[in-house]
Amino acid sequence: MSVTVKTFARLEEAAAALSSERGARFLGGGTLVMRALNEADPAITTIVRATDPGLAQITVSSSRVELGAGVTMAMILAERELAFLHPVARAVGGPAVREAATVGGNLFAPSPYGDFATALLALDATVTLAGQGARELPLEELLGRRDRGVSLVARVAFRRPASDTFRFAKVTRVRPKGVSVLSIAAQLPLASGRVAGGRVAYGALERTPVRAKAVERALEGRSLDRGAIAPALAAAADGVAPVDDAIASAWWRREILPVHLRRLLLGEAT
Amino acid sequence: MLELRKDIFADERDDNLKEVGRPTQRQDMLGHVTGTSAYYDDHRFANLLHLKVLRSPHAHARIRSIDVEAAARAPGVKRIIRAADVPVNLNTLLSLIQFGKDDEPSLASDVVRYQGEPILAIVATSERAAREALALVRISYDPLPAVFDVEQALKPDAVSVNPAYPKNTFEYHGKYDHQKLRFGDVEAAFAQADMVLEDRYQMSPIEHAPTETNGSIAVPDTNGRFTVHTSTQALFFSLDTAAKINAMPSNQLHFIGGTVGGGFGGKVDTLTEPLAILAARLTGAPVRYRMSRHEEMQFGSPRGAERIYIKDGVMRDGRIIARKATAYFDSGAYTRLSSYAVVKCVAHIPGPYTIPNVHADVFCVFTNRTPATAMRGFGVTALDFALECQMDKDAVAIGMDPLEFRMLNAYRDGDMKAHRREAKNCALIECAQVAAEKANWPLREEFRRMSSRTARPGARAAPPQPVSPQSARAPQRISYERPAVSAPRPADTPAPPARTEPPAPPPGATHGARRFSSVFGTRRR
Amino acid sequence: MAKHRGRGVATINYPIGMNLGGDPSQALVHSNPTGKFTVSLSSIDLGQGMKSVTRQICAETLGVPVEDVYVDTADSDTGPHCMGSFASRGTHRVGNAVMVAAREARAVMMEAAAEELEVDPGDLETDGRGAIHVKGAPHRSISVRDVAIAAQFRQGKTISGRGIFLVPLSDVDPETGEMSPATCYAHACLIAEVEVDDETGDVTVLKMTSTYELGRAINPKLVEQQLVGGSWMGMSHALFETAEPYYPDTREGPRDFNEYLMPGPGDICPHDIVVLERPAPDGPFGAKGPGEMCANPVLPAIANAVFNAVGVRVNELPITPEKVLRALKARPASVGR
């Protein structure tokens, strides 16, 4: 019994096909689905594709950024306006993977993958689902229920961060590129030198990227200097439950989390 | 990046050569850069079938029942191979040189002994069809307790892993559960030593990770022969193993290989050829058995984990007077080649040093994990890690420069090794001197003047026999023109006296005093 | 936060060929009718350069240019027995077998040349460029090509040779372990420089300096390939690699190259290598074998460098940053923050 590949011109049609069949999977860049297909994953009976040009659309205004779910890491690296995201896109695999890996796919990549989703979480991104009753929901909500039911993402959107307020660090054993031990993304808008409405997210610590809410609270109203961030560092691991995997143990992830958070916040070299 | 120091040992070499010593281009390089080098899988055959094996999800379990009905009916399935179909379903790799008992089935029948052990094989028209059919096989297991730690496995109440070796250890000389090394009297020497240091070292299981995974294609040839394109590292070794398991005369098999995508020891075990040939016989079609990367990583034999305990007796003047080693090779569920590595490990103890009292017990232990096999540095890599870390600790303990400490104890021409053969053709000291010079590692004058060629008199070694100029100046001479094994016969070799009095200082008291005095207690670096 | 530098050393030796011997290899050498030679083996080239090393040994022994020799391997119908490519036995065992075969072929070639030149074979020498001439009289010369044609079509001689090399199997004394494990040993000393991050336990290898004694570098570039690639693998074993990250617990075993950690191209460091040659009495032109040993000194040298840098010993491989950090935290006066 071989698989069927269905290709649609419009995303809505793809979404419909996807929701109409349990064994249907949407093929983005292929880094996850093609591998499963090569391993003859019996859960996959149909591959759904979409050639909808909207999928690969990047829209950048002075205040807002919209990324089609099919936008690849390579496309982001080619977009000058998105320079603040280049370190994140460059952190995803080697050049060949970056040509394939998509924004949408990264939202569903299991830990320790999902560095780009981690960045989007810190950017307070919203996700627009395709298909009937297409609706917008916070990325955090999607990550919470991504394993239940198939939802096709059309695009993500977020407010464009003020210059120099977005930071990203990926910790990996292998240089220049390896799978994350952990990744930290932070959006830290400053009002008269103090953090106002900051967002911090961790990747590769749990099954999905997570917000570091204790750290966000501890940073609120603080300036970014060694003394002022101390409470945030103390709270670095509050409410997060790191996992053991082939890359690193939960213990080590927990131990080095505050170290790398400090290095990120103070702009120290890692 | 690489520099040849022709000046050193020049008197022992004839450098009047035309082709040897030149940086000639590799014969296979053009093929490599044009993508035309032909590896085993770069041969195409019409109606090629694909073989995948079903692997045990349990580390240790009794197989209660196997139901292949649905799988047999699955699209593309040509044949399902069970344990009973394997002509000789028990083998051990070194049976070819009569070392060890047959202990490993090609396909498990009643009991699985490690997670990933093959139970049956499905031959289908595509790899996908084979994989899909595997998912339809129903097997029920009675899980059994499993053992994963080498020292736990040696406890009397431990689970028995391998029925050929019920005590979980390979059997040496038909009577011992380990290989011994005995030289001098370590206990007496420990009692005399200024310091005794002991530590435990643990190697990890390591995957060879060649970029080309293990695989082979067996093709029915004319006149009842089979051509086998293979990734093996050992053509006849694999041919003879496959012939034995398939109960075929060896000349019915035609193995072709020789261009292999990396091996590092991981392509000696003949993991795919026997079943590929059997499948080709049973179906009359060419069959490819190519291990997936996941299989290669977890179920292809790894470099085995070794646990090594080292205990050294050291004198403040820098001499190591005793070394005791106890080592456990984690062989996994079956022997494969670990039994051989144990003997190689014993031969390597105590490392490239002359130590008058050496004692070692090395065990090949069975546990419920993927069987281990050879890897680059087999039997030695982990031991060198243990020995050289221990050497560092010894040096620190007596406050001596770690490199000078090694040079001081380094074996030299004429020294007696623990396995009772005379050291010859040594060069450890010269390597240390040149590396130190390159790295600006300070060595004192007497260490810069040392030589591997100055034989050392004294109780620590047999009476030095000067290297005869003839043999030294005739590098081309090879051993079938001389006694095949250059070491003296056991009988001629004076065994070192088992001593109760403290061993004499290595190079004779006075010489030794001169060499060591300046070292005494000084700490440098 | 502090990064600490340190360096460590290791000195090792390595036995050449299968332990206790008993691992024969054979070779066949023959000339085609126009004086080009084929070496037939069943030995395997898995990247180490078997084809190239035996090719140079054969050319040197025959006295012809390396371009005139081609090594054909491995086909069990045409290549005679070889134990296999492992135990650092290729250059030594197979190289020796090829030498013997080439000597036999050379003897016939010289006889045929002598017959053509009407001199005594003992008075002839090869020039290594494809010609054979009378010693001291280069003008009395004949090309290997013409010799081969003459041997084949006029003299009815086969310019060919058979070779085998065997260190006979020896046994081990059960009580004392007395044995003859190997006939020659290669040697090495390696010094590693590392930097250790005392907040994370991360270890970076900054530089390696090494000396290897290999008997004879049949081909220095192939030796360099082994030593550079081998030291990378040594670094990989020391700091990264494990098929069972929680050994002896078998969980979380890596399934792919993302999960199986090895140093990337951004992790490598400068490596100064010096090669010494103390010929092995029974090696082909004195050669031993660099293939396996080159990874071995790196593991302890790095472990010792880590101790030298931060004063902790990690006795379990791989030396992961986690293990270093645990050791640092276990120290009473830990971490100089």
Place this chain on the structure above:
Amino acid sequence: MKAPIQFRLNGEETATFADAGANLLDVLREAVGDLSVKGGCWQGTCGTCTVLVDGAPRLSCITLAESCAGKSIETVAGLRRGADLHPLQTSFMEHFAAQCGYCTPGMLMAAKALLDRNLNPTRAEVVDAICGNICRCTGYEPIIAAILEAARLEASLGANQRRA
């Protein structure tokens, strides 16, 4: 169920049939017969199968074959320039940048993807270009050196052509 698929392979129009869901690697090797492309993992984790699709490096083992319909595919089989080797091939040879040779086709294509865009790469850029390609033999250094050298070769070649 097989479907027809057509693309340009090393400049030649190529048509074949592919199983639904087949990856580009298997189609190139099994259907088209371009055996210069090697497979190392079929997981997208080793880079051995790297080819260029419309000039961009792609892991052919996780690229849906039919998604390449009408596109231009480059493999190492098409790297030669007539009788001459590509500067990358020459340079890999001169630097002895291959041992077992199995990762070499993927390395060469990953390197070509870089040089096609950048004839003056830094060492860091070269390292990034091959960071998705596993080599178990060489320790990478000779490969990095070979690519840097090839870039210089190409640059001077291009300069000469411009002068001519």
